[in-house]
């Protein structure tokens with residue numbers, strides 16, 4: 001069997017299962033990875049939205065949150081061996097454009113992304129250049145390792161904002177990214193992490209993970225409640241949704257910081273610039289991360305974060321569309337696609 005049966009992105013929200021050749025080494029610096037699992041990301045939902053909210057090339061295999069084991073190596077690969085567990089940093093930068101040469105490689109204007117512009121990890125096998133692969137201690141549970149890519153975005157984003165031990169952090173959005181921000185800030189020594197979401201089931205889920213402080217703006221006045229809890233407002237406000245800038249502005253203390261994360265290319269909003277000037281607020285935009293990968297490996301290997309607790313469902317590769325629907329409905333927090341095993345859809349508990 002030299003083929004694999006995989007879901008292929010056909011454009012306009014369509015996935016179709018096709019037989020594709022199992023990828024082989026192409027360049028000496030390539031590796032072939034036997035993918036064990038790949039998480040469904042908000043970006044995948046955006047790619048599959050109609051109209052799309054994230055660009056992807058038709059006829060590729062999507063998926064970029066993969067974890068797997070090296071099954072074959074090109075002659076030029078160093079530092080990896082067959083059998084090593086690896087995770088994927090999906091964005092391949094050119095190294096030559098203006099931004100790469102300025103050291104701002106997350107803004108590379110000539111990039112490729114595994115799972116967006118070239119074949120990704122919703123497949124039993126993936127070929128990737130060594131530069132995209134990071135070896136991870138096999139003692140890290142596979143399902144924690146599968147969060148490497150989204151966690152790296154969080155590690156990259158939080159590095160932009162000065163933070164002090166004991167700071168109060170408000171995170172707007174209690175989806176998978178919001179909860180990764182909450183867990184990371186808690187690990188970094190925040191005094192308080194307050195989660196905000198209009199979906200009560202997400203706040204209830206967060207509470208089960210130990211994030212007891214939350215506000216549902218559908219039930220309580222958000223800025224007044226933050227003021228009641230903190231007295232002055234939050235030191236750091238994270239918008240993990242991507243369209244909550246105006247709301248976030250009202251939650252920061254004087255001299256506080258806003259961290260804007262999440263991609264909502266079609267959304268517009270009206271805000272009061274006076275508040276930024278008058279109260280000395282600092283605004284940080286954060287698109288993925290600027291080389292956050294080694295720290296992310298170290299954080300996962302420290303075992304002080306356990307992102308696998310976000311997994312609510314698992315689906316086999318043959319049921320990727322059902323997994324996407326579970327996430328889109330908000331029923332699933334994080335859905336893990338088992339790219340090898342043929343398990344039934346189920347609640348993990």
Ligand SMILES: [Zn+2]
Nearest residue numbers: 041065149150
């Ligand atoms: Zn992702």
Ligand SMILES: [Zn+2]
Nearest residue numbers: 094097100108
């Ligand atoms: Zn570049």
